[in-house]
Amino acid sequence: MTGPRLRAGVVGCGPIAQRGHLPGLARSKKAQVVAIADLDPKALEKTAKRFHVQKTFTDYKIMLDEKLDIVHVCVPNHLHSRVAIDAMGHGSNVLVEKPLATSVEEAKQMVKVAQEMNVKLCEAKQYRYIPAVQRALRIYSEGRLGKLVSMQAQWHTDIPLTWSHAEWYYDPQKSGGGIVSDIGIHMLDLLLLFGGPVKRVSAAGGDYLGTMGFDTSVQALLEFSGGGTGFLDVSWLAPYSKMLDIVGTAGIATIDMQYYSLLHANYSRNPMRDFFHDARKIMRTARRVVNKDFFDSLPALYAALIDDLADSITSNKPPPITGEIAIRALELKEAIYKSIADKREVLVVA
CATH class of the missing domain: 3.40.50.720 (NAD(P)-binding Rossmann-like Domain)
Known part of the structure; x- marks a missing residue:
């Protein structure tokens, strides 16, 4: 542009x-x-x-x-x-x-x-723009992980009182739900990005504290239409953890979503490789802290998204994340809530 x-x-x-x-x-x-x-x-x-x-x-x-x-x-x-x-x-x-x-x-x-x-x-x-996610997607798209076997998307954190005290944020009628609608929708998007359309879902969870009035912890098993399964594990009641695993017939990609780091890709793990990967992760994180990028990573992701959207406008091409893509995640969110409410497996709209 x-x-x-x-x-x-x-x-x-x-x-x-x-x-x-x-x-x-x-x-x-x-x-x-x-x-x-x-x-x-x-x-x-x-x-x-x-x-x-x-x-x-x-x-x-x-x-x-x-x-x-x-x-x-x-x-x-x-x-x-x-x-x-x-x-x-x-x-x-x-x-x-x-x-x-x-x-x-x-x-x-x-x-x-x-x-x-x-x-x-x-x-x-914006999590689609994490460099480690884009690198893992490239490796997967090139077939280096083989055929998809399973995926796991996990995000555990505290109830987001430090993010917002706004009344609407904790009202499911205004927010659209609890943890699945909030941080879970990001992880569902990544599961769909790698796995494609979902055929059916079975979920459990809800308001584990019994006092919040919205879902605070949910786990869902997804069956992809193209084969393979996905597992969503989101909770506002557990110590912080944010990971994405893609398991294929030829390799595994593990992304540390907290530190935006691709930990393992396309090979079997062993203690020596784990040691060197952890060492490189520490060095990368240290450089980001020194450069102050570690504490300011979110704006960079939004800037990349905004630039892509601007390009789509000037070149009259589809935007990077279309309304149709967003609808797929919303359909999956609604299927998860229905599965929890009805205590049964739910077919997802194609």
């Missing part, structure tokens, strides 16, 4: 805008933020000062008159579809924070509007 950077506006100045979208735009070579909108004037003023934004709006609909190339939707989940549809109605392309919507029905309506308005609808699934 050559020429001036695309004009971007951001709706919502909450945590994901502050930690992901706005720093990502600051790093982007192909888009720049020119306007922000939020209901809270104090949040607007503080955010505008931090990210050097001149135009601020307490009504996002007025901001949409700024002829923006891209609108970043960073509002509470239950408002994603409304804001995105309004933006697309003004002829803007949109980047919607995950999940695309709180339901498959809403997401399909968003896709329909994008097609009618001939604009790009993209979901923010």
Whole structure:
């Protein structure tokens, strides 16, 4: 892409805008933020000062008159579809924070509007841009791991009180669910990225504490249509762990999602190889800490996503993470919740 950077506006100045979208735009070579909108004037003023934004709006609909190339939707989940549809109605392309919507029905309506308005609808699934994930996908796509046997996606962490205290975040009617809808949707996306469409799912879990009102720990077994299985293990009640394993007939790829490191790929493990891989991991992490990249990795992922979206706009190609891709993860999320509620295996919509 050559020429001036695309004009971007951001709706919502909450945590994901502050930690992901706005720093990502600051790093982007192909888009720049020119306007922000939020209901809270104090949040607007503080955010505008931090990210050097001149135009601020307490009504996002007025901001949409700024002829923006891209609108970043960073509002509470239950408002994603409304804001995105309004933006697309003004002829803007949109980047919607995950999940695309709180339901498959809403997401399909968003896709329909994008097609009618001939604009790009993209979901923010930035973990696809982790270099270790992209390297593992390349190794897998080249056939070096053989035929898929199984995958495991694990993300254990604390209940995200340090991320947001907003009421909607802990209301399943507004957030779309609990842990599966929040961090689980990222891991489902990676399982789909490697494994393809899912035929059926069997899940267990829920509100293990019995006091939260939403799912805090869920495990799900997936059967891929093309063969192989996947296992999702997400919990807000366990010590931190974030891993992705891809097991094939010819090799295994293990990704440490916490440190963005590809630990093993395409060979059998043994103690000596484990030692050298761990040593290299420590050295890479040390370099990232020294360079301050370790504490600032999320903006780089968003910047890469934003640049890809900008390229798709200027070249009139599909966005990097289409609405249709987002719908697959939402269908899987809904199937998991149905399996838990009905205590049975559920067929997933193809």
